[in-house]
Amino acid sequence: MTTDSSEAALKVESLWKIFGSKADRILGTPDADLSRKELQAKTGCVMAVKDVSFEVAPGEVFVVMGLSGSGKSTLVRLLTRLIEPTAGTVVMNGDEITAASEDRLREIRRHHVAMVFQHFGLLPHRKVIDNVAYGLEIRGEDKQTRLARSQEMVDLVGLSGYESSYPDQLSGGMQQRVGLARALAVDPELMMFDEPFSALDPLIRRDMQNEVIRLHEEVGKTMVFITHDLQEALKLGDRILIMRDGEIVQIGTPDEVVGAPADDYVKDFVSEVPKSHVLTLKWVMREPRPGESLEGKVMQSDRIVKDAAREILDSDDPVRVYDGDEFLGVVDDDDILRVVVAEEDEPGSEPAPVGLGKSS
Amino acid sequence: MTVTAPPPESKPQAKVVEEQPFVEEAKQRHTRLLLLATFVAWVVGWALWKGNHTLAIGGAELTDLHRWLNDVRDDFDNSRDSNFFLQYVVGGISDAIDWVVTFLQELFSQPAFPRPVPEVGWLGVVGLLTWLAYALAGIRSAVLVAASLLLFGFLGYWEDSIDLLIVTAAAVGICILIGLPLGIWMARSKIASAAITPILDLLQTVPSFAYLTPLVLVFGIGPASAVVVTLIYALPPLVRITEHGLRSVSETTIEASSSMGVTRLQLLRKVQLPMARRTIIVGVNQCTMAALSMATIAALINGPGLGQPVTKALQSLDVGTAFVSGLAIVIMAIMLDRTTTAASERSELLARRGPGSAQRRRIVLAATGAVAAALVYVSHTYLWAAEFPEEPDLGRPLAERVTSFNDWLTGNIDETTNALKDLVSYGLLNPLQALMADSPWWLVAAVLLVVSYLLGGWRPVITTAICEAVILGTGLWNETMRTLTTTLVATAAVMAIAVAVGVWMGRNKRADTIVRPFLDAFQTMPPFVYLVPALALFGPSRFTAIVAAVAYGVPIATKLIADGIRGVSPTSVEAARAAGTTAWQMISKVQLPMARAAVVLASNQGLLYVLSMVVIGGLVGGSGLGYLVVSGFSQAQLFGKGLAAGIAITALGVMLDRITQHAAARSGRH
């Protein structure tokens, strides 16, 4: 997906964050090219985010993924300057955050962005409804408006009946629903999530992921979603940014990341993903062999392998793959089975080479 | 057998390598061996040079500094009406406080001329304070307050008790006015925190006795001086805890608020203060207890209140009277502690109640308030409700009984106590005192420097050197070494008891539940109270001070060690148990080593508590720095020497604190 910068919801350009007392003296020196560990040993500074640039389109769910310590939380906080960047620019809906005054920044935080945190960050001394209303309260909305709006949000996230509970009376999943409602209440254009479900049990986590998908469909906000969980990234993301030691390793759609991992680091990450669930036909098709039948069914190249598999296996001729009207290639039973069988090999073995996708 | 094994690697040659933290390498040290060598060298030096350069001076002997300090005092006294600073700043503060105290006294405890009785009599005070306790801390506290107040009266100390309450309350009130904003400021500004924290550290290191003389120098003696010294002593815990409470509001919550665009004021009002409310009330509790303890000691500089009868009784060795007035202090300590603790626990509950019950609460408070007001009116109007009745008098018979019991006791167990006294004196106290006080001063100074280097590295060495220089300057090196001896012996006893009891409590939940409330209660007692039983058992001697100091130091040290043991990760304990560790091995190889930082911290607190009590013991013990401080008040020509003694006490406290703090920081890093 390419976005024209004029219409991007969020545009980040060579963003840096170095923690430490002499941080701003490192940029532009050869030290900036050192590895994180060497830099820390030499200067005591930690390179948390290193020269990161990306764009997010309106309505997109943009996932940032990486191991713990890779700089995800720092990155997302740089976007609204909860942490001050060492260098770089952030532009949100044409508004340059990195140049905004203190007041303008507060204005943006109050109206345009909202964030959901891993450990919820709720106010323990306030009832659920007052927690949800908090963002409206601090920007000075009157009591009636904010209560009505909060009630709406409480209902939206499925917390009706718990308005007068206190956060510590709720389970983790419910608390995070409060966090969601609080973020939604201010009707932001951009929502940011910092590993919001990492502290939850797997089943609850799945529930909450579905909740985010549902909310995204209903309210259609642009979302920046941080996670260390590849499954979650693949499930939610329109595009995924993979980070390592503060740097971008790869940006791509889920099938690009799985089908064409940028390096061994990403490959290792995705090696256990059931490929048939992520890859589209584009990644498994090939040039037709000479003399092969071109009479088979027609399918679009963005269909997920898993969904198309039954039909392809059932058809006698190889299936023809199109992108719109343009013919791309064919897929037959062997191509499908190769993807499925590769999954059943023991994890860690080289995935079978697939498709015509970009070489890895 | 279940051994906790690391989770199996899913892939042996994984390419996704977890990032390893950056770690500095630790240095190898041989602390114990070097300490032993230092000790041997010390003993050899002592044998060679004992009796030389000990810097001992006689009781009435004065140095130039002492005489100069006397002159300074005279200058201060002579220029109270001419010097701008003394007349307007000091005089202004002094007059304002005197006015408040007199106002409160005439209202509640002393005859308000031309009335023969205060404006509000005992019945009114009981009604008012009971209602206040009910409103702030609930019905149980109200009952406790009413009962305590009545007991003060029946023990025969109504006026002294209310006076003590007034001094304490005045100090705590000023503390809150100053301390809350200061704590808030420190929580919001790193610079303020960095600048003020060392001052608070110093204030909390200075033993209470050492505050008195400088305060007298500036404010003279009397209620104003007593309130000021009390508030200086009680301020640090409130500021500290306020800052801590605000700072420990969860980072995520603050971040979440910032991400929504709060202003700093909104953050304070809507997030930090409500979330820290309970902690701040705990701070008020600590502040109140510190104020009570200092307000009793301030009797030595003519502060009104219960400290007066206790001091007089202690100085005249009247155990019976000391016991009864000490008992009144104990009751007051319990009353204040319980009430403020209950208020802190309640603050949460109150905030969470629905609107219906808030309405009901208002009605109940108004009704009970009306009753209290009626009692105030009655006590203002009728003499019987104004003067506390003479009968029934519990105090005098109790004092007589205690005196006769004490006579019987000392007659019968004298041998046991004397045997204990001799054992400690000849076995520990005298040899150590010989080493400390009979060695040449430069030898002891060098030993202290080496020890502080071995325990804490270079930084405490610098502090030690400065403190040694200050002590030398005061001309009281020898006295200081005597006090240090007593302090070290008492601290050794404190640590022996604290480790034994603390380990027991840390390993046994039941023991903890039973013992902890006692420790908590003992910890709230003002130090004077400890002197009474020690005096009863051991008579006036330095040993009395040691016993009182041990009793005073044990609770805090024990609690710290128990918490340290309890804080050892349960996983480590479980893993060790799974490997077949015996109980003794568990204590000596797992729990105590892992709780080492807590043990060192306990010795730090133990030392400071002991030092402050050893000094107070000068009141009955007849030697050491504390005795010099007391003499400074009673004999005009010894004032300068007393002031010098206060300075030496401070230097000693700072030195001991720095050494153990650095040792604790170092042991925490392993």
Ligand SMILES: Nc1ncnc2c1ncn2[C@@H]1O[C@H](COP(=O)(O)OP(=O)(O)O)[C@@H](O)[C@H]1O
């Ligand atoms: N305030 C800070 N000061 C110094 N180093 C920090 C700070 N915050 C984060 N770091 C370091 O920056 C790196 C990235 O941290 P973070 O952004 O929290 O990673 P993630 O969210 O991906 O786990 C880590 O090595 C972390 O130790």
Ligand SMILES: [Mg+2]
């Ligand atoms: Mg993180």
